[in-house]
Amino acid sequence: MFKFLFDSDTWQEIYGGIRKNKTRTIITIIGVLWGIFLLVVLLGAARGMENNFKNIFGDFATNSVFIWAQRTEKPFKGFQKGRSIRLTTKDIDILKREFKEIKYLAPRSQANSTIINGIKSGDFNISGDYPVLDKVQKKDLIYGRFINDNDILGKSKVIVIDEEMYKQLFEKDEYPIGQYIISNNINYKVIGVYKKGNINFGDDAYIPFTTFQQVYNRGNQISWMMVTAQEGVDINQFENDLKLTLKNLHKVDPEDNRAFGSFNMGTEIGKITGFLTGMQFLTWFVGIATLIAGVFAIGNILLITVKERTKEIGIRRAIGATPREIRQQVVLESVFLTTIAGMLGIVFGGFVLFLIDYFLGSGPDPTLLNPTVNIPIILIAFFLLMILGTLIGLIPAFMATMVKPIEALRDE
Incomplete structure (x- = not known):
């Protein structure tokens, strides 16, 4: 296999096949290039959104609740509605004693x-x-x-x-x-x-x-x-329990939703985190789907190429080329095209992320902060592309080995 891989004749034949179908080859490469380019840019943008989110909330303990007193909206135990409530240091002491989750x-x-x-x-x-x-x-x-x-x-x-x-x-x-x-x-x-x-x-x-x-x-x-x-506490239930205790302390109807105002940072951050997770899932789905579509395009192009080169394959078979050698050449051509397309897609994607960071990641109020993609993720995507290129190349490779020398020469 390695001898075949470094054989100059093999690469000359691959180059000849690509040169004969320049337009078709360029369109095929663009299809795969676009897939990995889109994956890189979308993953980088999602990371930029996540970094900006962490920058905004980074100085806060995210599982926090803010509570303040307002006015009652319901009468309760002889008190009229509209009563003004005041939080006190006594409330603080009781909450610290009652809630071990704090x-x-x-x-x-x-x-x-x-x-x-x-x-x-x-x-x-x-x-x-x-x-x-x-x-x-x-x-x-x-x-x-x-x-x-x-x-x-x-x-x-x-x-x-x-x-x-x-x-x-x-x-x-x-x-x-x-x-x-x-x-x-x-x-x-x-x-x-x-x-x-x-x-x-x-x-x-x-x-x-x-x-x-x-x-x-x-x-x-x-x-x-x-x-x-504390970590692991259900922040929504925690908020409700705190407010219920304060209502009891200040003789407020348990169903009174206006007496105490609150803001649950844990809930709000959870919503944003859920959105970012969904964004990352969508990015992988769209990126991989586009990659697969591009790789299938390579498979179709190679099937057409095999059909156009029927006479050439027949002659090679007639002079002693084995089915394995024919199969290896077709698969190698598929891997070569996907590799070139993948490398170009990663380079262009990185360049676009650089531009995004330059225009949207700087200043006092950035939109996407440091939009980057981890190198291991890039390597995983690249090797996935090569594996798909190899697998899709097996189909036209198998069709090429089915060509019989006599029939190929007669057809031409």
Whole structure:
């Protein structure tokens, strides 16, 4: 087999057959090329969508639920509908005790304030938070650190500001850590500067939760909470159980769906993940179907070629060529065409992904981020193409071995 593979006469005959049918060969190669090109581009685009999704939600604990209090829509146990509900730190303690499924629980308070640094000032949202927030939503710190437990215990007058706030209140390249800014006539020491992620809740600056409650006279009331479940927890049931417990604590009708608002990030991410999985399945289906169609086109072309070369095959058989040699040549031609088409398809596909990344993957708001295809997947697709090319080549190869020298010469 290897001797036959490196025989110059074999390749001369293959080249001669391709040269006689240039147009037909080019059309055949384009059919297979398009199949693997489409597979590469679609897989790369799907990966770009997945990367962009991870970039948007990457700093969040994805199995999280956000809960806030609203007004009741039903009367219950002597209370009229329309009653305003307030979440408290007592609710937080009870939820931590009752739910072993909780991994992180971050109570939050928020207010708007004018912040001043010398002659510069601006209106910003200040949030009172615990250090656990950095675990639920990881902060991309540029300078300094985030709030720690000592800040909470000491009710420290410290603040972590975002990058835009830093640019508005400080001079360019001025080092902010250790400097003081003023909010509500109180001096806060800047301990950190962070870069906002793709998802935020209107937060511009963070101070210790205990400091916030004291400065803004919130007592034990909180604005809302972020709850992250342990891995493997049914996030939808978890959300329902949390809200039902809060309804019991605040004497709200269990069927009242307005008293507590919530946003289930796990559910929303699950929808996007399901879409991406479906997209990848569709990509493989379309790509492989197109590959198979292209390979079948090669088989049809070779069948026509065998018929056109009946006299040539008959002469080769008459001068001693064995059926195996005839079969090997036809199969080799099939594999050669699929290999050339596959390599060109991969190259063109990679070039198109480069263009997609250049035009759609850059900037502050990319559409497809780093649309690439893993090399093992490319190799699997390429070898699958070669296997299909070999199998489809067996059909015309078998037909070629059926040609009898005398009948072939008589037909011509």
